[in-house]
Amino acid sequence: MLTGRYQQGGFAIGRTSPRARVFVNGVDEGLASEAGYFIVGFDRDAEPQAIIRVVNADGEASHMAQIAPGDFDIQRIGGLANNQVNPTGEALLARIRAEAGRKAQGFASRADLDGFKTGFIAPLAKYRISGRFGGQRVLNGEPRTPHYGADLAAPAGASIRSPAAGVVAFAETGMHFEGGLTMIDHGQGLISLYLHQSRVDVRRGEMVSQGQVIGAVGKEGRATGPHLCWRMKWRGRNLDPTLMVGARTPA
Template sequence: MAGGLSRRAVLTALPLTLGLSGLARAAAPGLSLSGKFVQGGYAVGRTAPRAMIDLDGLVLTTASADGWFVIGFDRDAPPTSVLTVTTPDGSAVDERAIALGDFDIQRIDGLPPEQVSPTDPALLERLAAENTRKVAGFASQADIEGFREGFILPVVGARRSARFGGQRILNGEPRRPHYGVDLAVPVGTPVRSPASAIVAFAETGLHFEGGLLLLDHGQGLVTAYLHLSKTLVSPGTYVRRGDEVALTGKEGRATGPHLCWRMKWRGRNMDPSLLVGAGPLLG
């Protein structure tokens, strides 16, 4: 990923206090891993405290002080993924097959042209500024372990109106996939935090998203809530699983009232519904 370090570069920087012969004899760190190994899926693992986590050749995160970590697999993840955890005493490797996702084709017509392909210079300038703020929110890397709790649905009584990952065709034009799960509910339905988190972003009035809330559940596992009518929390606030954090709406690029629920980790687009009902992960 952009900004990631190669595993070789990081290993070169490690203090070789044991010498080469000592490093060869050192015990590899333990590694346990569970999750859903599918495009858009996740894994939660435990290893040595603060071990470096290398996924597919890039060092993307470090384990917590207790050794916990989370990783995500993109909607377009390749068929295999290699995880390496490294400490000054050694490394451990876990290679997994990543199953193909099952994605729909979604057609939406009748959208205003400026909601599909904006051309107005003032709007483009506004969109660039909004994107800069959103990128900063998605870059959050809170040192917490909310991802271990298992997730609940963010709204009660919803009908799923669109699955994660569907290819979008807007006003007849093929666009990038839809990276969210759409949950149809009336305007003003309370949105709950699905797991403990730090609020990384909270704004209303965005062009595409309307009201947008970003929650970091630890190590940059960020869930996003779009088309909100109101946000109830401020950036930097710690929220617990089940806390009310926003109210649903139909703001931005939306054809009706619903919550678009998304998840990202280190730029990878994930299916948040895959974590629902998992229970406390790895004990």
């Protein structure tokens, strides 16, 4: 049984027997939770079809998901410091490499949870979408990779809430590109990220509940004004976190 948003950057949430094994396009993506819940993410550049298959002791079932193309724009941002677009200097490059290594550890988190099963709330009480997920980025006139987050403009200091339960997989301030950065593992490789924070209120390994304040909006790192860049990954695939708001699991 599946529900979800079948589009590039979307997802499917399913329920099956406890600890059934889940495959996507023939690749083993782990086990369903003790309650039988599982999640599958469709990358920003996902192919038009995805075969979701679950296997347990009694047999297997599969579903061919038809993935609609995303609606992506072009986002032009100017006025950024050059070291935020084309960083140079061995000390800065070494710092960026070290930060990338620590972030990779956060992305590798695989908590045995199903925090996604209650659905997601927005991380801010009030905001304006200033940058949509998936748009082609042009920074200081230079074309770059797509923007894998949703930018939510809000006043500096506004409280950031955890959209769903999970465990903190990463929490640091002073990151070169991200400023204050928090990652939350909601289970089965679903990681949400919160960038440019002026304050980080949680620690790595801490369990958080839905609605719990985890930090505050800022403009740290590569940013031109106060906002929250909200991102989400599922096992390396880039998802649109706004599509998760209001998601519900099958009964």
